[in-house]
Amino acid sequence: MNHRVDPEIVDLVGRMLPHLPATSRRTLAAIGHDERPSAGVYLMRQGRPTLDTGFIIEGRVAVRDHIGPDDVTLMTLEPGDVFGWSAVLDGISTASIVALDDARVLLFERAGLLSAIEGDKGIAAAVYHRLLEAVASRLDATRLLMRDVYGPGNRA
Amino acid sequence: MTTNAILPTETEQAFLPRERLPSLLEALRRDGRTIIGPMVREGAVVYDEIRDTSDLPIGWRSDTAPGRYRLEETGSARAFDYGLGVSTWKRFAHPPRVPLTTTDPDGMVAAVEPDVPRVAYLGVRGCELAALGIQERILRAGPAGDADHVARRDAALVVAVECAVAMSTCFCTSTETGPEVADGADIVLAELDDGFTVRAITPAGERIVGQLGCNGATRAQVGAAAHQVAAVRSWIGYPLPTDGLAERLRAVPDHPRWDEIAERCLACTNCTLVCPTCFCTSVAVSSDLDGTTGATERVWDSCFTLGFGRVAGDANFRPRVADRYRQWLTHKFSSWWDQFGSTGCVGCGRCITWCPVGIDVREELIAIAPPGAAPAPIPWPPAPPLGHAPTPLATVDPARYVAVGVSGARRETADTMTLALETDDPALLASRPGQFVMVARPAQAVPPISISRIRPAGLDLTIRDVGPATAALAQSQPGDRLSLRGPLGRPWPIDGAFGGDIAIVAGGIGLAPLRPVIDEVLRERHRFGAVRIYVGARTPRDRLFVAELTGLRGRIDLEVEEIVDRGGPEWLGRVGVVTQLFEHAAWTGEHTTAFVCGPDRMMQAAARTLASRGVAPERTWVTLERNMACGVGLCGHCQLGPYFVCRDGPVFSVAELGDTFTVEGR
Numbered sequence: 080m081n082h083r084v085d086p087e088i089v090d091l092v093g094r095m096l097p098h099l100p101a102t103s104r105r106t107l108a109a110i111g112h113d114e115r116p117s118a119g120v121y122l123m124r125q126g127r128p129t130l131d132t133g134f135i136i137e138g139r140v141a142v143r144d145h146i147g148p149d150d151v152t153l154m155t156l157e158p159g160d161v162f163g164w165s166a167v168l169d170g171i172s173t174a175s176i177v178a179l180d181d182a183r184v185l186l187f188e189r190a191g192l193l194s195a196i197e198g199d200k201g202i203a204a205a206v207y208h209r210l211l212e213a214v215a216s217r218l219d220a221t222r223l224l225m226r227d228v229y230g231p232g233n234r235a
Numbered sequence: 236m237t238t239n240a241i242l243p244t245e246t247e248q249a250f251l252p253r254e255r256l257p258s259l260l261e262a263l264r265r266d267g268r269t270i271i272g273p274m275v276r277e278g279a280v281v282y283d284e285i286r287d288t289s290d291l292p293i294g295w296r297s298d299t300a301p302g303r304y305r306l307e308e309t310g311s312a313r314a315f316d317y318g319l320g321v322s323t324w325k326r327f328a329h330p331p332r333v334p335l336t337t338t339d340p341d342g343m344v345a346a347v348e349p350d351v352p353r354v355a356y357l358g359v360r361g362c363e364l365a366a367l368g369i370q371e372r373i374l375r376a377g378p379a380g381d382a383d384h385v386a387r388r389d390a391a392l393v394v395a396v397e398c399a400v401a402m403s404t405c406f407c408t409s410t411e412t413g414p415e416v417a418d419g420a421d422i423v424l425a426e427l428d429d430g431f432t433v434r435a436i437t438p439a440g441e442r443i444v445g446q447l448g449c450n451g452a453t454r455a456q457v458g459a460a461a462h463q464v465a466a467v468r469s470w471i472g473y474p475l476p477t478d479g480l481a482e483r484l485r486a487v488p489d490h491p492r493w494d495e496i497a498e499r500c501l502a503c504t505n506c507t508l509v510c511p512t513c514f515c516t517s518v519a520v521s522s523d524l525d526g527t528t529g530a531t532e533r534v535w536d537s538c539f540t541l542g543f544g545r546v547a548g549d550a551n552f553r554p555r556v557a558d559r560y561r562q563w564l565t566h567k568f569s570s571w572w573d574q575f576g577s578t579g580c581v582g583c584g585r586c587i588t589w590c591p592v593g594i595d596v597r598e599e600l601i602a603i604a605p606p607g608a609a610p611a612p613i614p615w616p617p618a619p620p621l622g623h624a625p626t627p628l629a630t631v632d633p634a635r636y637v638a639v640g641v642s643g644a645r646r647e648t649a650d651t652m653t654l655a656l657e658t659d660d661p662a663l664l665a666s667r668p669g670q671f672v673m674v675a676r677p678a679q680a681v682p683p684i685s686i687s688r689i690r691p692a693g694l695d696l697t698i699r700d701v702g703p704a705t706a707a708l709a710q711s712q713p714g715d716r717l718s719l720r721g722p723l724g725r726p727w728p729i730d731g732a733f734g735g736d737i738a739i740v741a742g743g744i745g746l747a748p749l750r751p752v753i754d755e756v757l758r759e760r761h762r763f764g765a766v767r768i769y770v771g772a773r774t775p776r777d778r779l780f781v782a783e784l785t786g787l788r789g790r791i792d793l794e795v796e797e798i799v800d801r802g803g804p805e806w807l808g809r810v811g812v813v814t815q816l817f818e819h820a821a822w823t824g825e826h827t828t829a830f831v832c833g834p835d836r837m838m839q840a841a842a843r844t845l846a847s848r849g850v851a852p853e854r855t856w857v858t859l860e861r862n863m864a865c866g867v868g869l870c871g872h873c874q875l876g877p878y879f880v881c882r883d884g885p886v887f888s889v890a891e892l893g894d895t896f897t898v899e900g901r
Contacts, residue, residue, distance in 0.1 A: 141810065152802045154811040159819025179807075219840055220812040224800050226836050227773055 084108045091185045095134040095159075096205045103201040110191035116178040122162070122186075123176040129165035131186040132210075138182025143175040150175060154220065161213040167193060167206070248457055249433040249449035251424070253312065256288050256431070259394070262446040263355040268392060271327055272357035273317060278306055280320025282327070285357060292317040299402040299584065302593025315358055315396045315426045319405075319583055323511035324356055324363055328391065329370055331535045333383045335518065336636070338529040338677040344718035346634030349386035359395040359420065361413030362405075362581040366511030367393070368419045372575050373514050379867035382634060383533075392439055395420035396431075399463040401471050404584030406597055409475035412581040414467040425460030432460045475582075475597045476606040481569040483604035488561065488898045492603045497557035499592050504537035506586035506594075507563065512579050513537070515871030518864050522678030529678040536872070538563050543872060546862050547682060547701040566874060568600060573877030636675060636718040637663060641711045642693065647779050650700045651744065652709040656717065657693040663722060666694060668729060668751030669858060669886045672721030673866050676711075680704040683863045683881070685748035686722065697747035697779065723866040725886050727752050727856060732828035736764040738850065740841045742771045742813050742833025746779045748858055749832050753787070760792060764826065767794040771813030771833070775799055775806045813837060814844040824850030831857045839897055842889045852890035859885050859892075 088108040092099065099107065113136075116122060123129060125145055135158050142162070143150040153174065156162060162176050166189040178184075187195075196203040251259060263270050272285040275292045285291065297318035298305045309316065334347040359367070367388070374384040398414040407413030416423045421440035424431040432452045435444040507513040517536040522529035536543060539560075544553035553559050571579030580596070587595045643655035658664065663672070666689050674696065675681045682704045688695035700709040711717065729752060737756055741749045756766055768787065772778045778797065788795040796816045798809040809816065813833070827850045831841045838857045845855050861873035861880040868882030876895035878884060889896060 139809070149804070152806075152810045154815070155798075155809040157809075157815065157819055216815075216818065220815065223812045223836055223840060226834065227800055 085113070088113055088185070091134075091136060094136075095161075095185060096209060099205040100201050103199050103205070106195055106199055107187070107202055107206075110187055110195060112186045112188070113183070114186050115181065115183050118178055118180045118182075121175055121177045122184065123172045123174075125172055125175040127172055128170050129163050129172045129189065131188055132163040132166040132192055132206075133161065133176075133187070134185040135160050135162070136183040136185055139179040140182055140184070141177050141179050143177060145175070150177075154217070155179065161209060164210045164214065167196065167210065247434070248452040249435075249444060249447065250430055250452035250456055251433050251447055251449050252430040253428075255447070255449075256314070258447050259443070260285065260288060260357075262443045263357070263392070263394075265446070266355075266392070266443060267353050268355040269352050270355045270357050271324075273315070273320060273322075275306065279304060280306070280317045280322070282320070282322035282324065282356075282358075288314065291315075291358075292320075296400065297402055299404045299588040300593075301404070301587050301595045302590055304588050312428070313399070313426055315424075316400050318400055318402045319360065319362075319585065321509055321585070321589060323509060323583075323585070324359060324367055325370060325511055325514070327354065327356065328367060328387050329374060329381075329384050329514060330387075332519075333533045335531040335533050335634070336675070338522075338675065338718075340527045340677075342677055342716045342718065343638050344636040344675045346382075346636070349383040351383070351386045351390050353390045354387075355392045355394060357394045357396075359393050359416075360398055360583070361395070361416045362407040362410075362583045363511055364393065364395050364416055364419045365407075365410075365412035365581045366583070369512045369575065369577055369579065369581070370514055372577065374869060379869065381869055392422075392443070393420045394422045394424060394440075397423065397425045397460065397464045398467045399426055401467045402584060402588075404587045404595075405471050405582065406474045406584060407582035408468055408471045408473055409477050409597075410578050410580050410582035411477075412578070414464050414471070425463065427456060427459055427463075432456055475600060477568075477578075478606070480600065480604055481572050483606075483608050484565050484569040484600075486608070487603055488565075488894070490603050492599065493557040493561045496560050496594060496599060497555065499594060500539075500556050500560050501591060502539045502541075502556045502559060503591060504539045505589045505591060507537040507539060508535065509585040509589045511581060511583060511585070512567075514869075515543070516864070517870065517872070518681060520678060520680055527677060531681070533870075536870070538566070538871070538874075544862055546860055547699075547705055549701075550860075552861060562874070564596065564599065564603075567596075570874070570877045574874075574879070636720050639663070639693070639717055639719055641713055641715040641717065644712055647697065648777050650709075651697060651779065652700075652711075653687060653695055653697045654708070654711055654717075655690075655693060655695055656719070658719075659692070663694060663719060664689075664691070666722035667726035668755055669727035669748055670722035670724045671748075671863075671866070671885065672696070672719045672723065674708060675718040675720070676704070676707050679707045681720075681864075682708070683723070683866055684708070685858075687747040687750045688754060689751050695750075697744065697750075699744045720866065724881055725884055727830050727858075727886050729755055732854075733762045734764070735826040735828055736822070736824075737766045738817065738824070738827050738829040738845065739766075739768045740813060740817075740829060740831040740833070740845070741769070742837040742841075743773065743777065744779065745832035745834070745837075745858075746770055747832075749830055750780065750783075752830050765794065765822065766792065767817070767820075767822070768796070769813055769816040770795070770797045771799070771816075771837070772797070773800045775803065775808075812840065814840050817848065818844055820848065822848070824848040828854040829856065831855065835859070842896070846889075853888050855889040856886055857889060857892070857896075859887060861885075 084105050088111045092104045092108045140156050141152045142154045270285045273280050273292050274290045280292050291314040293314045294311050295317045296307050296309045336344050338344050374381040395416040397416050421437045423434040435441040515536045516533045519532045519534045545551045567579040637660045639656040639658040642657045645653045671683045671685045673681045674684050684696045687697035698709045700706045802810040829845050829850050831838050842855050859880050863873045863881040864870040866881045868879040873880035
């Protein structure tokens with residue numbers, strides 16, 4: 080099936096997972112979708128099944144949590160960021176993801192991604208490493224925010 | 236001056252018979268000196284004014300052990316066989332309270348001129364002499380001297396007495412500071428049963444000895460004195476192996492023993508009060524009832540107190556007893572070498588004797604950094620390279636305050652004001668980006684405030700109201716007058732970034748000390764490549780210099796990005812932490828110099844992210860906040876590993892800081 084793979088998506092996979100071997104890039108590209116959500120479009124809904132794991136190619140998206148009556152923006156994500164790691168775990172989104180401006184994202188549908196991870200150790204290593212990086216970065220950011228919330232005032 | 240000096244020929248030493256010891260006191264008094272020496276008071280030997288030889292602790296000897304001190308009568312006629320008491324000479328050379336400044340109703344601050352007595356220190360031990368030398372190296376020889384200490388030491392004549400006895404807590408042989416008397420005395424005595432061998436070391440000492448009418452000491456007398464001190468050395472042995480100790484201590488910041496000691500240590504500060512080298516001080520502020528006039532005093536402080544590492548806003552860099560004990564012990568035996576080129580401990584053992592729970596530093600050091608243990612895999616970095624400070628600290632007079640007028644006060648956020656100050660003081664106008672000033676108002680503590688703009692006729696200070704002193708400053712109005720001391724500290728090395736790219740990363744009020752960097756970079760824009768400014772704030776309402784940043788964002792030769800921790804419905808910008816602004820940026824950092832300021836955690840995260848983008852730690856500069864009470868490296872509060880943040884920083888490269896940047900509690 081490799082001959083039907085869109086070379087532009089192969090290129091995007093290479094940009095997002097630069098250490099992935101070429102054959103694995105093509106395998107992953109075969110299940111990737113190059114989407115261009117408009118501003119305001121929800122890519123994921125909190126509490127609903129996570130259908131995709133996504134990489135931001137262009138534009139910004141917001142991670143939103145439903146707190147009280149509103150959706151509160153916890154964080155904005157930029158090109159190069161990843162979202163939707165729940166897709167490779169329990170499949171339930173812990174937050175909503177919404178495009179803030181006209182964006183471009185590379186999406187991998189959950190079942191296909193899990194199958195690719197199962198069948199290609201190179202893909203498994205690269206995807207999990209990238210997801211782990213994102214989780215670590217998010218945790219680091221959360222820790223800094225907690226310091227701001229609970230810590231004493233900073234410098235005068 | 237009478238000079239019937241019979242300075243001896245046979246041994247180059249004189250001999251003062253015991254019954255003529257009063258003649259030494261008389262000669263010292265004729266020289267206009269108050270004599271300070273040992274005496275028995277309330278069950279201990281202390282140092283105080285000696286009126287005649289009967290005040291001396293004749294026939295007394297100290298019996299010491301960890302947490303134990305007893306005086307025993309020996310029946311001897313000797314006056315100096317008492318060992319060591321509780322007093323140290325720092326009480327006289329670096330007193331517990333010294334007036335610093337007075338403030339008049341106009342808010343003008345004036346330094347108090349030292350007024351010190353002419354004294355003689357009688358009975359100084361070898362270890363104590365070493366301690367006086369160590370304190371002098373700190374308080375006289377630093378980039379800024381302590382005028383009171385200098386005056387006191389210049390007014391003191393030192394009569395040392397070599398040890399003829401040792402106590403179980405002595406370990407001066409390990410620190411190489413005794414028991415023999417080395418440099419620093421004017422006169423050296425060695426006490427024998429029938430009198431004293433006498434050596435005049437300095438011209439001042441010769442003048443005194445010349446008045447005693449002594450005969451020369453015989454070879455036998457000199458030999459007996461030498462034998463005594465040699466016996467003391469032999470008796471003490473080498474209880475603490477100090478070879479490589481400084482390096483071994485650096486390797487174990489996480490040793491579990493720190494926590495074990497903390498369970499016993501009461502943080503009572505006894506060890507630092509009786510230590511002859513501990514020099515840390517704070518500034519105590521007093522005022523009249525209406526707060527219009529005031530005064531400050533320098534008072535002894537201790538790194539064991541909870542507030543020692545506390546800064547405005549109630550952040551505390553050493554909140555745990557374990558942090559404070561580690562700080563004290565590693566300073567004494569390790570970082571002191573980096574800072575002053577000597578040990579910080581003279582092995583007198585007072586900290587062992589007077590510790591109420593009997594903590595023995597010898598035992599703790601052997602447990603924490605035993606001989607044969609591997610030294611630090613990554614030694615502390617060398618002292619900061621010289622040459623980055625265009626205004627050398629040596630030109631800063633720590634007692635000089637300059638009156639400045641407030642010409643403008645602009646509210647930046649709910650708790651932050653920017654004051655525009657006018658001055659024609661050349662030193663203040665020569666301030667460099669990254670430097671700070673100490674700002675005095677009557678009846679308030681004197682906080683260090685970063686300079687947030689340097690103008691041709693003045694300075695801007697941006698002040699966040701996080702405590703009483705900053706609250707008072709933030710209430711300043713046009714027409715008010717403030718007193719400034721400075722500029723202080725090492726500036727950002729902007730010229731080191733010429734020809735390369737710049738990344739400026741600010742968190743919260745950390746934008747204030749970076750604002751002069753932005754000003755200077757823009758003034759000399761042609762000297763730099765890409766200039767990227769990343770600014771984080773807690774909320775949109777906490778953003779500083781909003782109009783200026785908006786203006787900068789309109790320039791095509793700058794990249795300016797902002798982010799807030801919490802947005803809210805009205806905020807359309809980025810949400811998250813400041814590192815997200817460049818985490819996935821397209822640029823690489825091989826030719827980038829980064830200037831970072833914000834809370835420590837934010838700077839650590841920024842440094843990590845910058846490193847991942849290829850910015851070298853040698854070109855990643857941060858400015859640290861610590862408790863800076865003096866601003867010139869004399870009070871000890873802002874010590875961080877081998878550095879004093881106020882004197883050696885506050886700007887450091889991440890490479891210079893090494894693991895001191897990331898180890899909690901330092």
